[in-house]
Amino acid sequence: MGMAVYAASDRSSSAEVGRLTRHSFSFGPHYDPTNLGFGPLVCHNDDVLAAGAGYPDHPHSELEIVTWVLEGTLVHTDSTGAQHVVEAGRVQVLSAGSGIRHSEVADARLGGCRFVQAWLAPSVPGREPAYVLGEAPQPASGLVEVAGGDGLPIGTSGARLLVARLAPGDAITLPEDPRQHVFAATGAVSLEGLELRDGDAVRVDDEPGRVVRASEETELLVWSFG
Template identity: 65%
Template sequence: MNALHRGAARATTTAPGRTTRHSFSFGPHHDPANLGFGPMVCHNDDELDPGAGYPDHPHSHLEIVTWVLEGALVHTSSDGARSVVQAGQAQLLSAGSGVRHSEIADAASGRCRFVQAWLRPDGPGGTTSYSLGEAPAGADGLVEVVGGSALPIRVTGARLLVARLAAGQAVALPEAPLLHVFAATGSARVGGLDLSAGDAARLSDDSAREVSANGPSELLVWCLPR
């Protein structure tokens, strides 16, 4: 079945300098009917003030994909790795058996907005690794940034594609058992569902094979196994 999840219905967590909107059950916002979609167990939409964010905290047994929409996000981990993820870039963190890291909006780049998804890997443990990918400005149609021929992810069949579409532009969606389409900006129609900014479509109907933009839009499309 195809389902539309409105952005306005997401649970929200606020703290000094940051606002997070959760698409799935998360922390104190427990919802046993909304624990995930395939291997995806978290899909957060974060807005950070310059210099604000998440201080040092742990992760393990997760594949964490961060897509920056605005500003830049400084990532620093316990093993000494440091990266600055710019708008239009994705970072893939394979947490492996465990890592601690921080995520802070780069003060020089102003306000930061990013979307972060957590996926259960095929198996627990392993070493921690980091990689960066991007969808270049001006790229047309769907651009693969994680999985497939892009950044390798430890979830068989998982891929993240980004589409920046003009009004009226349509693209064919890849074949996958499950598709998660998030309207980061703009509005679009997919699988008979109308998405506004912040909305997501969870698709398992094979007939949903095209997405069309009602206006200038940036869409995040996850292909997922069941």
């Protein structure tokens, strides 16, 4: 593959009352046999919710579900009886394991919410469900591991989610792993001559350590697979 760009304008989308979801991979009725996943990553959704809207109670099993909140506040409730408030700049990991039910809605008191959610295949099936919520990482000049590695634990071996908040002119080097999924959540960057803007992604599976440079303020999300 080398490097392949997936433009935001080419993503399929699903709309419900108070909710718009853009899908990076084949998802539900938007079936695409040529775009079923990237390594263990089988879903990468970009959700915008109106206040009080979202996903009512529904089941999951055998998935590692990682959510990064970009704007607003997301309220997570699950069948273990737990309720968590996930603010912008925080990450949650739900290990669905043998089965769990949960809901996710934008806090009705605080307005809308935007988040990016990834689903990954677990390395070991049948585990007990688990949930963990991380603190917001401090802004840094480079990529910060928020899940996997030194971040929150993920039940998918070798998977890491890294986030960078970049000012114009900032440059970062992608991890030394065989595969990366690079997503410009906001802003604009260049990657070895490829230009990415809000919602664009590039999948890299050839040469690790490529350089990304921001041309404006950018929030960059990188899934890296060792």
